[in-house]
Amino acid sequence: MKSIKKIGLTIGLSFTIFLTPSIASAATHTVQSGDSLWKIANHYGVSLTTLQQTNHLKGTTIYPGQKLSLPTNISxxxxxxxxxxxxxxxxxxxxxxxxxxxxxxxxxxxxxxxxxxxxxxxxxxxxxxxxxxxxxxxxxxxxxxxxxxxxxxxxxxxxxxxxxxxxxxxxxxxxxxxxxxxxxxxxxxxxxxxxx
CATH class of the missing domain: 1.10.10.2520 (Cell wall hydrolase SleB, domain 1)
Structure with missing residues (x-):
């Protein structure tokens, strides 16, 4: 029974690791209520200016549900x-x-x-x-x-x-x-x- 639990835990952790977006590989972000461009840029470790340019944004206004493309960043x-x-x-x-x-x-x-x-x-x-x-x-x-x-x-x-x-x-x-x-x-x- 212990080995089945260990296998289940290992599989669960493996999926968690692969599903967690890495800073370099995340492609899009769906805007949530309370998000700001600054928070998104800071979370993904990307430049605020580059995030605006990548998404052709003139200002900083974003809306929940909006999908933002994330610029390629450092590894x-x-x-x-x-x-x-x-x-x-x-x-x-x-x-x-x-x-x-x-x-x-x-x-x-x-x-x-x-x-x-x-x-x-x-x-x-x-x-x-x-x-x-x-x-x-x-x-x-x-x-x-x-x-x-x-x-x-x-x-x-x-x-x-x-x-x-x-x-x-x-x-x-x-x-x-x-x-x-x-x-x-x-x-x-x-x-x-x-x-x-």
Whole structure:
């Protein structure tokens, strides 16, 4: 009897896993009462602007029962990598700082001077062979991300393309480069300054 219950539980969990929409593979969303474009974008980890463009929406008005096409987005592996970077870089920082760190990576992906993938940006090396992000060098990137960092990545994806264009961040107390200190500061959150 126990083995029959185990088999039933395994089958049930397998169906649940396959029926749960993944962020990268979900194709449509049916609008429910109480939904907003922001909530939908945040839930699926897609840009609000891209969600509007994909569905040819001029504003933010949506209606229950309306079917929205979801834009293709980053893979679950890229989301995990970005969340691990956020966790390592912004541990102990306010939630807004975690969102801003994720936003810097996404802004770099969209910027012509940087690689056009999340993995490419995170593992990019300078001409001197140094990694752009300390957690790559010290191995902290390999630690699992906490819930707050994962949520911050979702929010940064939904906010994508609407920020102040920051492509750098640094701690002014520990920064050793005069060059980074010369960049235009867009915002300061916690111990980090964000710049472009």
């Amino acid at each position: 679950n592996q890229e989301m995990d990598l970005l969340a691990r970077l956020v966790h390592a870089e912004a541990k102990g920082e306010p939630y807004a700082g975690k969102v801003a760190v994720a936003t810097v990576v996404l802004n770099r992906v969209d910027h012509h001077n940087f690689p056009n993938t999340i993995k490419g940006v995170i593992y990019e090396r300078s001409s001197g062979g140094y990694y752009a992000f300390t957690p790559i060098k010290n191995g902290a990137i390999n630690q699992p991300a906490d819930h707050s960092s994962k949520r911050a990545v979702q929010e940064a994806l939904a906010f994508r393309g609407q920020g102040q264009g920051s492509i750098y961040f640094y701690n002014p107390r520990t920064a050793k480069s005069d060059w980074i200190l010369s960049r235009k500061v867009t915002i300061t959150i916690g111990n980090h300054r964000f710049a472009k």
